[in-house]
Amino acid sequence: AQKVTQAQTEISVVEKEDVTLDCVYETRDTTYYLFWYKQPPSGELVFLIRRNSFDEQNEISGRYSWNFQKSTSSFNFTITASQVVDSAVYFCALSDSNSGYALNFGKGTSLLVTP
Amino acid sequence: KAGVTQTPRYLIKTRGQQVTLSCSPISGHRSVSWYQQTPGQGLQFLFEYFSETQRNKGNFPGRFSGRQFSNSRSEMNVSTLELGDSALYLCASSLGTGSNEKLFFGSGTQLSVL
Numbered sequence: 481a482q483k484v485t486q487a488q489t490e491i492s493v494v495e496k497e498d499v500t501l502d503c504v505y506e507t508r509d510t511t512y513y514l515f516w517y518k519q520p521p522s523g524e525l526v527f528l529i530r531r532n533s534f535d536e537q538n539e540i541s542g543r544y545s546w547n548f549q550k551s552t553s554s555f556n557f558t559i560t561a562s563q564v565v566d567s568a569v570y571f572c573a574l575s576d577s578n579s580g581y582a583l584n585f586g587k588g589t590s591l592l593v594t595p
Numbered sequence: 596k597a598g599v600t601q602t603p604r605y606l607i608k609t610r611g612q613q614v615t616l617s618c619s620p621i622s623g624h625r626s627v628s629w630y631q632q633t634p635g636q637g638l639q640f641l642f643e644y645f646s647e648t649q650r651n652k653g654n655f656p657g658r659f660s661g662r663q664f665s666n667s668r669s670e671m672n673v674s675t676l677e678l679g680d681s682a683l684y685l686c687a688s689s690l691g692t693g694s695n696e697k698l699f700f701g702s703g704t705q706l707s708v709l
Contacts, residue, residue, distance in 0.1 A: 513695040523683065524599075525700040532695055571638065580651035581694035582628065585638035 484574050486586035493562050493593055500558045501589050503572030509533075512576035514548065514555045515583065519569045528570075531555065562593045597622065599688050599701035607707045613674040616704045618686030620667050626650075626691025627669040628698065629661060632683040641684075644669055645691045673706075681708045
């Protein structure tokens with residue numbers, strides 16, 4: 481079965497702290513895609529990062545970095561030196577052939593960054 | 596480049612009524628997907644249209660339907676509204692050429708069913 485679990489419901493940090501958002505996924509496919517989206521209070525989901533199952537290389541993009549580990553089926557996302565504008569709900573999502581490659585989202589992690 | 600536009604932004608209906616939501620994708624995008632977001636169930640996929648054809652469908656009852664026009668604009672319709680249909684309905688567009696494409700979302704239509 482296809483499933484995405486974000487165990488952290490809410491996280492609160494003080495500005496400039498680093499924060500890691502956890503994501504664990506389940507899929508039977510060998511080809512699949514993982515995403516992180518951000519949903520600010522305005523409502524629209526904003527694409528952040530994408531990884532396919534063939535590429536476990538972890539990267540850093542500005543203040544964002546991600547850690548993809550197939551061995552533990554995890555796709556964690558880290559924000560370095562958090563800012564107030566990072567406050568939003570963050571969603572991890574999986575797409576594979578089981579869903580016709582539609583996005584299967586986790587329940588989301590609400591991040592609050594306070595000054 | 597204009598983003599994904601959804602209208603109306605807010606909608607209030609009563610049980611038993613039907614509703615139509617509209618989505619205008621980013622220019623050049625041929626795929627439009629619809630998602631329902633509720634506090635209890637989270638984000639759930641409704642359906643996807645590409646070149647006026649439904650290409651994928653989620654696990655929703657037949658009361659939920661959609662269509663796409665030749666200019667890629669899409670509408671979704673919910674008939675015989677139930678209280679549980681109250682949700683934020685999000686539309687997303689993409690080129691539709693690959694299974695790992697990033698989606699561009701609109702701000703959604705907040706539907707309240709009374």
